[in-house]
């Protein structure tokens with residue numbers, strides 16, 4: 618059984634200059650990632666989707682339970698069914714009173730509405746499910762830990778993997794998402810977490826003019842150290 622065996626860590630130190638160069642270039646690459654809502658119908662090989670899922674699945678997880686399942690959909694009829702069901706929920710959100718006025722106001726800069734044509738245009742929809750608990754061969758439940766946090770980290774790595782391979786995606790969360798479990802025939806222990814349309818951006822695709830927060834806005838370094846008495850060079 619697994620659990621008690623240990624192996625040597627494969628870890629390579631880089632020269633400091635090399636570390637800085639890698640950090641800068643990865644940062645610049647990730648800065649170019651955008652949520653894309655206009656997709657080309659150009660096909661994307663299944664192997665790329667498999668690799669994005671494998672990278673996502675390298676995420677850490679509570680007690681290494683890996684409480685996630687990725688369901689990849691390319692069949693046009695299945696995508697159309699997802700679009701129809703998603704748009705029904707989105708219509709309730711935007712026009713049926715499900716969203717508060719404040720929420721709709723907050724979304725204005727994104728320019729979104731209930732129409733989700735990308736769910737059919739994009740060659741793939743990858744639906745990420747959070748596995749609430751495991752199921753043993755005898756049908757008994759196996760407890761998972763930090764399923765949301767773990768699945769969220771897998772989602773982040775999926776975004777990075779898709780971006781890195783030269784494709785675009787979007788975290789789409791129509792609410793509620795129960796239709797995805799029904800349409801895709803998922804069991805009781807799986808709850809839809811997010812769906813990712815994946816493909817090439819449409820030619821001429823546009824994205825909202827959003828600013829990312831600065832380092833100063835998102836990071837605090839050594840809040841307990843008095844700057845006067847600190848001799849640490851910066």
Ligand code: IYR
Pocket residue numbers: 707710724727729730731789790791792
């Ligand atoms: N699910 C809707 C609304 C929406 C909600 C949030 I929070 C967003 O960041 C973006 C959209 C939609 O996809 O249009």
